[in-house]
Every structure is written in C-alpha cells, then in structure tokens.
Amino acid sequence: SPPVSALWHGNDDDVYRAPLIDRSLLPTAPRAAREPNIDRSRLPKSPPYTAFLGNLPYDVTEESIKEFFRGLNISAVRLPREPTNPERLKGFGYAEFEDIDSLFQALSLNEESLGNRRIRVDVADQAQDKGEDPPSSS
Numbered sequence: 001s002p003p004v005s006a007l008w009h010g011n012d013d014d015v016y017r018a019p020l021i022d023r024s025l026l027p028t029a030p031r032a033a034r035e036p037n038i039d040r041s042r043l044p045k046s047p048p049y050t051a052f053l054g055n056l057p058y059d060v061t062e063e064s065i066k067e068f069f070r071g072l073n074i075s076a077v078r079l080p081r082e083p084t085n086p087e088r089l090k091g092f093g094y095a096e097f098e099d100i101d102s103l104f105q106a107l108s109l110n111e112e113s114l115g116n117r118r119i120r121v122d123v124a125d126q127a128q129d130k131g132e133d134p135p136s137s138s
Contacts, residue, residue: 038107042123049103053093054120065095068114072105073098094124 044050053065062077079093097103103123110121 038104038123040104043100043103044123047098049097049100050124051095051097051103051106052120052122052124053095054091054122055117056089056091056093056119057115057117058089058091060089060093060115064114065093068109068112068119069095069097069102069106072102074102 056079060079062079065077065079066074074095075098076096077093078096080090082088082090095106097106107121107123109119111118112121113119
C-alpha cells in the first residue's frame with residue numbers, strides 16, 4: 001500500500017492525532033458562552049478598571065456601548081475621533097467600570113456582536129503596546 005496510508009495506521013501517536021489538531025482550528029462557539037479566557041492577574045489591581053474596545057462600528061455611540069454592557073457598573077465611555085474628521089470615529093474606544101467584577105464580566109463579551117460587527121473587548125493596559133503574550137503551551 002502507498003506510504004501515506006501507513007501513516008494513519010502507524011503507532012506514532014503524533015502523526016495519528018494530526019487531523020484532530022487541524023479540526024480545532026475551525027470556529028467554535030462564541031467565547032461568551034464560556035468563562036472569559038482571561039488571566040485575572042492581567043486585571044488592574046486598582047481603578048481605573050478600563051476595557052479596550054476594538055472593531056467598533058463607525059456609527060457606534062456612547063449610548064449603544066452602555067446598552068451593550070447593560071447590567072454592569074459602567075462609569076465612562078471614551079470614543080476617540082479622527083482629528084481630521086471629528087464626525088468619524090476611529091473604530092475603537094474605552095469603557096471604564098466602577099469595579100473589577102464589572103470589568104471581568106465585560107471581558108466575557110469579547111467577540112459578541114454590536115451593530116454588524118463582532119467587537120473586541122480586552123484589558124486596556126500597558127501590555128496592549130507590547131503585543132499579545134504567546135499562548136502557553138500545554
């Protein structure tokens with residue numbers, strides 16, 4: 001038989017598992033269905049408890065953001081605008097929460113839809129500039 005089929009029947013675990021690994025790259029259920037995949041140590045130890053909001057629709061308003069986070073203790077929304085065109089939002093913003101639990105809950109809404117976009121909700125902190133941490137290998 002051709003060598004390829006021998007791979008699938010071999011005792012080499014890694015080769016045998018390869019197709020399963022590929023399958024895990026398919027989209028899964030929205031993250032909000034689970035506990036937020038966030039390391040609590042990344043959360044600020046003291047106020048302000050600020051979330052970074054990315055991929056916002058350009059017609060988003062502070063009101064629609066407050067509605068999106070309804071039920072949480074949101075204290076402020078900041079939506080930066082284009083300096084050359086104050087009507088146009090930059091497509092990201094910040095939401096400030098009164099307590100750490102509200103921030104934690106807000107993070108569970110990452111990739112939920114607001115308007116016609118799946119918005120990104122992350123901790124707004126210095127780590128933002130350094131880029132994401134590499135995923136920990138299990």
